[in-house]
Amino acid sequence: MQRYNDLRILCTGMGWPSAQPGGLNTYFKHICESLDTQHELEALVCSANKPEVKSGLRVTNVAGTNLKLSKRRDAFRMQAAEIMNGQPVDIVYSHFAPYSLGVAMEAKARNIPVVMTFHGPWSEEIRLEGKGLKHRFKTMIAKSWEMKAYQLADAFIVLSETFRDILHHQYGVPLAKIHIIPGGADVGRFKPAANRSAIRTKLGLPEGKTVVLTLRRLVNRMGLLQLLEAWKEVVRSKPDAVLFIGGKGPLKTELESRIVEYGLQSSVRLLGYIPDSELADYYQAADLFVVPSQALEGFGLITVEAMAAGVPVMATPIGGNREILEKYRPDMLFAGTSSSDIASGLNRILKHPELWPTGEQCRNHVLEHYTWKRVSEQVNEVFHSVIDLDDRHAYVRNQSAAARKRGGREQDESSLSGSYR
Template identity: 75%
Template sequence: MQFNNSLRILSTGMGWPSAQPGGLNTYFKHINEALAEDHNLQALVSSAEKPVVKEGLQVTNVAKTQLKLSKRREAFRQHAAWLMDNQEVDVVYSHFAPYSVGVALEAKERNIPVVMTFHGPWSEEIKLEGSGLKHWIKTIIAKNMEMKAYRYADAFIVLSETFRSILHEQYQVPLSKIHIVPGAADIDRFKPSAQRAAIRERLHIPEGTTAVLTLRRLVNRMGLLQLIDAWREVAKEIPNTVLLLGGKGPLKEELESKIKEYDLQSRVRMLGYVPDHELADYYQAADLFVVPSQALEGFGLITVEAMAAGVPVMATPVGGNREILQKFRPDLLFAGKSSADIADGLIRSLRQKESWPTAEQCRIHVLEHYTWARVSRQVEGIFRSVIDNHLIAYGRNRNPRVLAERKGGHEKDVESSVFGSYR
């Protein structure tokens, strides 16, 4: 329900999780849904197919992902400019630096404040997944794009202390501009199930087997190679355990080769990509969730999702996972991020299952700290503060471009760049 003092928010993201799964897109979906409960919000994304959108939420697909990045960026800029010229916008809320540059510049030309959520160093993520001169040049271009986008922001939201430090130290953003607002879990969807035995039977998890689950993109920084090395030791020490490994990515063949080399075929099940509609079942079926991240874990969305479903989580002390578990059960953090640290921690924990937090304790911690209602209230508070400061500094002059200047070619370009608006 929207009230008279509701804000008019233009929100720009990367994609939508129904078409392009991932932590950033999942966060973007949920925060937009939460904010739209009380505010007039329009979201812009780039997607290969029609996003599946909650009724009442305004999401416009401005460019196909098959287009070159430069064309996608321009599509965001053009459509955002058209919206800002045709309706009042109180704040621009952006989530992905490459798509944010042009949108933020257009907002600045109209004296509209910009708030950016920093989901991590995009250029560093690229750097970790390749090598060679061309890859290095790609990394430099990405970093320059990020730096340009961040110059236009009035305030930043980060999901952890770790990312606040990175944003400040690597991108020279003043600490006074950075606000920490942790992410959240969909508590209505991810919750313990009374039908757990039936779910485990359907997923072919034998009775009496301890199921350890991880759901990760199959890339180096997620720590899956280290986890398989660790599981080799776990399998020797702890009988009747199986590792369920879900996800897709470039490490698939290397992981499968290592599983075969270690003769772990009966102790590790590669699930492949787990569709969004099956996630809750896998959480509810698991006995333990493990997050072996090696770098750039900004929050730990899957950590709080698993805990909301009543599953205890063990994780490396990296990024947001360290912050989540230190507040809850520090003993569930591995001593470090090496395969030896992960193996030692899992063996110790699996031998002492009676010490695990209960499903109720896991869920209560999420309900107290990591709900989307709580996040949206904090984000709204940041919006209002930024808007108030902007009005003090610049007054109410929006200085919109004359619409006549946008008639003809430009307006036609905007219309042709948009291939779907879904409400």
């Protein structure tokens, strides 16, 4: 029976953060890099550009993002089948249901165990961002693909209790199959600034101001409209505070309009997309990081990244952010998700910076609970529980087959003896 090192792992993700930023892709990159130090790993992604990967890590771009989703799904299946036919694979580790479906089907046809990380209800995310009959039909198709993929998994990894409950209640996955493993931060990269003033000057951020930062995809469920409405109240009591919003998305035009409508041009700046190479600088330049999510926040990688950089974080009590802060500093959680809850919480904290957790305290909490080394160790445990279980099932199947074979021989011998009597 294989043990803890040198598994042959086929990983399937959505994209790669160098070409397609986002929490899922960032998670996928880091867990692949961490697992690759212990195992033989190959990763499959879909990307518009060639992924920029760490030396020695095998990442194959199976299709461009311009293809129809069904074509991308089929490309993953064909590439996975080619790999499985060419070499042994011990386990398939999947991260995005639409791309996982065909790969999991090929794996199960070869008795290869499948572990899936559930990053959230994809169909529900689609439903929340549109309206109309065509959109409802699209949501139904997405849910169907998810259900088919999840039926093929031997075990699931989720990043929070919230997503465990969604996976169990909305998709019918037994609790015994679900393992909660929070995400991590790159603590070597995200760390407190040696000279924050120099970084602010480099980024063109103001000195003598309290800088509040958020990094979000500009869509409704991220809570940016609520944050802007709250900011009207914040600047009345804290006029030296400035809010910086990094990210891109379909909500940009509406955010720009609200900033003008609320008269916040001097205290709010939309930064646009922040390149990955500048991300650590922006964390280090901030006094406070805020996460105003309204729904479906499975973990919150940005929360632990900011804390690793020594920046206190305030967040709405949604999903993984609630779980991170509740066990650490519950006073850094907003009372709810409304703009009034956000305004009240920000005013309370900004008036009393002496009550904030220190940069050292923030970072130490991440070092203790949220490193990629810790994540990969726990993922390894899930892999081996599934492989061991698969080995036991194979043993039972082989024993049963042997017993049937022996029984058949005994019956044949009995029949033969009877013919000579």
